[in-house]
Amino acid sequence: MNVKIDGKYYSGNKGETLLELARRNEIEIPSLCYKEGFEGLGRCRLCLVEVIEGNSTKTVSSCVYPIRDGIEVLTNTKNIVNMRKDIIFLLLLRTPNNGYIRKLAEEYGVKAPSRYLDMEREEDCILCGLCVKACEKLGTNAISLVNRGITKKVSTPYDDASKDCIGCGACAEVCPTNAISLVEQDGKRIIWNKTFDLISCTRCGKCYSTEEVLHHIDEQLGVKTQEYLCESCSRRLVGEKFKEAFQNLI
Amino acid sequence: MAKGIVISPDKCTGCRICELACSFIKNDSFNPKDSAIAVLPYDSVGLQVPMTCLQCDDPHCMTVCTVGAITKDPKTGVVKVDDEKCIGCKMCVSACPFGNMTYSSRHEGVVKCDLCDGEPQCVKLCPSDAIEYKELDGPLNKRKNIANLFSDVFGEVAE
Structure with a gap:
């Protein structure tokens, strides 16, 4: 099965998910709830990518999307990056004091306005499962x-x-x-x-x-x-x- | 034919270069605690015993690993840990009857010999040939001889 990811062609196996194919070829897609050897959980949604199939474009979680022959995948469009930023923004509101999420927010340049942030909140779990x-x-x-x-x-x-x-x-x-x-x-x-x-x-x-x-x-x-x-x-x-x-x- | 590490305690000088080599190659540090090989000193009888993973035929560590992070390569016989798949339950560490697996909290993973993909660095740097990397099933069936020699030893430890 041939899949075009960010302009390059990669061959994948039947039943493989997009994220597995990407990781195998060292294509960077961020994720929080994915672990090799486990089936994708699709909970954190950070691994969102755009899939173009025929005339239609859709946004999918790559960790639970099985590859299909002939699809084109874009991992870093403006749209996708913005959606990831929104997700990180919401995670930051949930876990404002968590070091890992704060670092991630910094990496993506996500800043939460203080009126939304409750710094007293003691939560670290992002419910990824x-x-x-x-x-x-x-x-x-x-x-x-x-x-x-x-x-x-x-x-x-x-x-x-x-x-x-x-x-x-x-x-x-x-x-x-x-x-x-x-x-x-x-x-x-x-x-x-x-x-x-x-x-x-x-x-x-x-x-x-x-x-x-x-x-x-x-x-x-x-x-x-x-x-x-x-x-x-x-x-x-x-x-x-x-x-x-x-x-x-x- | 599978190759493996063969130890000769009578040749070991106890310099522990193997421990440092292993920890440096695998973890970029000179810390014997992060090494997959350890030299046990028995000074009273003048013996040093280098101990490392035996790459068992039916590894207990592999049996207890429920996420399939430990696999045995059928060709080379190497029992390997996939750090990406490991969930850190540390059951393999407790299950190994020889104590040849350890957990490194610094690296958040288990430490186990994988024979450096066929080029064990500890063997390369051993100055006295106390650890050698050679064919285990030689024409003389050395492995069987050794097994017989140690049958009473291993019989008590392994099942």
Whole structure:
């Protein structure tokens, strides 16, 4: 399938989305909610592009638009840039204190008039849903987008500590705006209103993971962990056995 | 035939150039913590054991990765992590029975040996040939011999 992007022709595979094709060919299209390996979510709308097909032109989110043979794509027209600026403007109003969004606004030259900006607002989430997707991919499904309209947010059922959450922290890791709080102190990890007791390594005592995560791993591997060891100590254990074996050889 | 890193603890001098080479090539810094190879010192018996990813045939890290960020190249046998796909759940770090995967919070990603696309820099810079990059299934079936030699060792650690 041949697709013309900004005047150059690229060949794509069936089922591929426009954004995937563009990323593969190192064409810059901004995005917040796209992650390689996940199907496009189409939530942040920053990856908007213009698609010309026959006589008609339309604006689409490239992360969810499957390519078709013969289409022409424009990624940086005045129209598109203006629309992206509008989106960033709205995101800036939602999360006025978020460093990442502020940087993005600066890059695009977006300034919000102070009468719109509520600097007291403590919000970092842009509701892109990447965390929800990551949790789903892990098979835990502990969090979800809840409510509608202005009360929409990411949370566990009824904001309670979810029994499905294993405390792995992948949601916090994939979040583009660092909106998810993961606190680790005194041998405890607190995330999504749930407090996990961290497992400490039986050899060195370093707190390294939650029991739920280790159970999850055991389940997938079909084994039972005999001893809780952090990665440095498992390495040391193998090293020691190597040492013993070599000692006998010499 | 798959090539791999072969270690000889008796030749290792413990200079740790491999650790620095790895961290510099992969992360542009001289920080052994960001290195995919680590030298474990056993001074009392005069042995140094360089440890790095064994590129397992049936890698535990790959099994636990639910987003498919870890793949094993069927041709070269290299188990590789795709940082773009990684969601940072760190399950692979805990799942590796040899502790050869670490997480670097500075680089927000896992650190794992990928054999530098066939040109391992640690091997290139090792002054005493304690780590070598060679065919694993040689005509002498060396790999099997080694496996037999260590069967009791690995039997306890791996499944």
